[in-house]
């Protein structure tokens with residue numbers, strides 16, 4: 001089978017011919033139909049973060065495919081089922097986080113395309129308990145983008161606890177942000193979309209954003225204040241500067257939800273403002289299997305729109321450049 005492999009954090013990915021993996025006990029073998037390119041895959045391939053993946057590895061955690069073989073003991077799926085392979089490849093199942101509904105905080109988790117090989121390949125094995133069924137009415141291209149970009153932005157909206165009369169500033173209208181605009185609208189909020197690219201802002205408007213701010217042309221903090229300030233800022237832009245701006249745009253009682261993970265990842269927070277304004281800073285990491293099932297349900301019922309373009313796995317390096325340069329409008333998805 002063909003797989004895109006990271007062999008060196010400073011080199012392009014290699015397309016390699018590999019043996020089709022065998023599903024171990026509790027695993028399914030999945031024949032991939034589509035896998036989205038998340039900005040996280042780029043961080044992984046570049047070794048951007050303190051905890052680095054072990055080389056060589058196959059990225060990809062927006063994998064959608066058909067189960068073609070069951071490992072011993074698998075009862076969750078049948079051959080022929082269409083499933084999603086998400087970032088949460090597996091979790092221990094018995095720690096305090098796993099049993100109280102916060103499985104994405106499990107310290108014993110494995111991550112697809114990071115600590116275990118992911119879905120940038122024609123086949124992948126995955127823990128059957130952590131693959132999520134994809135409703136028949138959702139195309140694999142859309143399902144791929146929903147499997148990380150969807151669930152992560154949905155979860156960010158959930159943890160922010162947004163009330164319908166509140167204003168939400170969405171920083172970064174890429175893969176995650178274009179869906180966040182829609183989830184924030186679904187809970188009734190007024191949405192301000194901030195990006196540095198006019199096409200992405202036009203897209204945000206078409207997806208329901210009430211206001212757009214081009215952070216290259218104006219100071220987003222001032223622009224957002226003029227619009228009444230943000231009760232919630234969602235940070236999806238991959239630069240600490242946008243986090244500072246997202247924080248500084250908050251009204252009293254506001255919440256900053258940190259989602260993007262820029263390599264040079266620190267921000268300086270004024271203690272005085274945080275205290276006086278009663279601000280909250282929240283880290284949000286992907287979403288649970290249940291969150292993903294909810295994201296699929298919303299999409300199946302026609303309440304969200306995925307903006308994604310297909311690419312071939314052979315184009316993986318070019319696709320990564322397109323995301324980094326901002327040429328990719330929202331999500332790029334490898335189709336097999």
Ligand code: NAD
Nearest residue numbers: 039040152172173174175176195237259260261284285286
């Ligand atoms: P993306 O590249 O598709 O989107 C980023 C967007 O930010 C682009 O539209 C870009 O134009 C915009 N942008 C760049 N600079 C900006 C600025 N100064 N102000 C406003 N907008 C700006 O990336 P993505 O796939 O949506 O991922 C975004 C980030 O979220 C990445 O760091 C990724 O690793 C991270 N991520 C986190 C989680 C999590 O669970 N916390 C999950 C998935 C992705």
Ligand code: ZN
Nearest residue numbers: 092095098106
């Ligand atoms: Zn656990």
Ligand code: ZN
Nearest residue numbers: 038040148149
């Ligand atoms: Zn992702």
